[in-house]
Amino acid sequence: MTAPSPSPAAVHLVGGGPAGLMAAETLAAAGRPVVLHDAMPSVGRKFLLAGKGGLNLTHSEPRPGFDTRYGEAAAALAPWLDAFPPQALCDWAAGLGVDTFVGSSGRVFPAEMKAAPLLRAWVQRLRQQGVVFRMRERWLGFERPAPAPSSDAAEPAQAPPPLRLRFAGPQGESTVPAAACLLALGGASWSRLGSDGAWVAPLAQAGVPIAPLRPANVGFHVGWAGQAAGWSAPLRARQAGAPLKPVRLRMVGPDGTVFDRAGEFVLSDYGVEGSLIYAAGAALREQIAATGACTVHLDLLPAFSLDKVRADIAHPRGPRSLATHLKSRLGLEGAKAALLQEVLHRGLPDTPEQRPDPADAAALATLLKAWPLRLVAPRPIDEAISTAGGVRLDTLSPGLMLPPGPALPAGVFVAGEMLDWEAPTGGYLLQACFASGRYAAQGLLRWLHHTGA
Secondary structure: OOOOOOOOOOEEEEEOOOOHHHHHHHHHHHHOOOEEEEEOOOOOOHHHHOOOOOOEEEEOOOOHHHHHHOHHHHHHHHHHHHHHOHHHHHHHHHOOOOEEOOOOOOOOEEOOOOOHHHHHHHHHHHHHHOOOOEEEEEEEEOOOOOOOOOOOOOOOOOOOOOOOOEEEEEOOEEEEEEEEEEEOOOOOOOHOOOOOOOOOOHHHHHOOOEEEEEEEHHHHHHHOOOOOOOOOOOHHHHHHOEEEEEEEEEEOOOOOEEEEEEEEEEEOEEEOOOOHHOOOHHHHHHHHHHHOOOEEEEEOOOOHHHHHHHHHHHOOOOHHHHHHHHHHHHOOOOOHHHHHHHHHOOOOOOOOOOOOOOOOOOHHHHHOOOOEEEEEEOHHHHHEOOOOOEEHHHHOOOOEEEOOEEEEEEEEEHHHHHEOOOOOOOOOOHHHHHHHHHHHHHHHHHEEEEEEE
């Protein structure tokens, strides 16, 4: 059965992730006819994937500390979070019958630790509110107006074209008129789930300024200066997938900003990945882009002072091996012990010709408190959890509307990860996606009221 044609007064949303679905709910609750298009067979596919790891809905960190996680975009995102703060997100989930709790890390999870129950209840409520879902419809851009006839007279400034959206669906291409539209098309990571960045070309053609998309919340390759290989074969064979915790990571960013935080991450076949690496990811990526490599320092024994570590290493060990001695005195084992052996056998990452003397307690203590991790490249963008870059925030209206122009209709709003901001995992990323969808929809409603549409 063919779905009925939507009214020209309908608001059309493109993208069925958290930002798009939240926008649909906000608009439908205000009584607006809403049609949601998505290129995939069902909505929320990347959201469901995030739920496999427990689904960090948001974080309990108080503001303004919470806001600092958004880096340079913090001031631009503050109004989104003011309008829909973390507690509001928890209350919203409770309204869907999904209780939440705060984990030991401060992250907020659904009680069932899954995304599927929340998404099911959410889509059901949206359908009850009258939201029409159009699946397998890929947005192609805006209908381009016919060129005006040439004239020798001075031509007046061109008015924005009417808002007509082009889609490719199971029945071929179609053009849909709309009172307004909201794009929430995600970034360019996990393309098989729908976030493929295909929206960049049509928006760029319409004159929208877009910052290049780059990987965020992604692993990094390690490297030794002057050597092609990353980790040694023994370390890859024995420690790939091993957690490194607790550790403290310290680096100085390209702008002089100091990152110094405790946490954990994982040694991978190619290098490192995990929450602490993701938290420093923006600075790591920019430093590598500027200089070709970035060296950060790991405190492998954050619970002990340098003096304590030095004294324990210098303590007589008798016939015991160095590895056994360090395990006994300092609890150094597993991945941490492997990192020490990596340097003892290969030299320092920045200066491979230099190797610490295993008999030098001071040198070993310094190494264990400031292990030099040399990173040389992020993993590909399609492996990233999210992306940086996108539609530049400074080009948008306060309600997140794109500025209309000769090739861009009025009434086009944007939300979610396709905007130029980034955040670490742990709830910050999803919180801003939800909040931006709500905020953009509210801006769209104000614009419709102002224009009388």
